[in-house]
Amino acid sequence: MNFTLNQKPVALDAPPEKPLLWALREDAALTGTKFGCGIAACGACTVMVDGQAVRSCVTPVSAVAGKAVTTIEGVGDKAPSPVQRAWIEQQVPQCGYCQPGFIMATTALLAKTPNPTDADIDAAITNLCRCGTYPAMRAAIKRAAELTKAGA
Known part of the structure; x- marks a missing residue:
């Protein structure tokens, strides 16, 4: 293949x-x-x-x-991507197992929707987290959008 x-x-x-x-x-x-x-x-x-x-x-x-x-x-193979940086800033992970999937879904969302609303996030990020870090993830997604816009 x-x-x-x-x-x-x-x-x-x-x-x-x-x-x-x-x-x-x-x-x-x-x-x-x-x-x-x-x-x-x-x-x-x-x-x-x-x-x-x-x-x-x-x-x-x-x-x-x-x-x-x-x-x-x-993603962020040379330096952390804006999404990864936002995840760290917002202290999103608890166990961390689901985080690669969330980071990938968020990266795809921000590429298509650079300034997502809560409804955009709800529609695009359908991953599950057993630790329940959803509020921190929503904050991190919004922070990643800011970092991406700023070119950081």
Whole structure:
């Protein structure tokens, strides 16, 4: 399977029906994308495919052939991204397990909607957090929008 992974061309030897999540973790050795539920309900496995947030646990690797996939390892690989910086400033994580998926979904949201309203956030960020850090995440999303606009 040939596609772009974190801005680099890759060729993975994986069965076409293999979930992208497992191709990333097992074949590409990128373990930042997490397995949560396996049915696209929780969002722990969220990655971006051509800039869109996608639940990788139900996306066959064949669906990304020729496309650009970005994982948490590809966000802020040289320095923390505005979203990652906002997450740190707002002290969002508790256990942290779901955070890569939330960061990926937020990155995709801000690329499309640079100044999201609460309704935009509710519509786009459907991931689940067992620790319940939703108020801190909403504040971090708004702070990330500010940082992004400021070019920080």
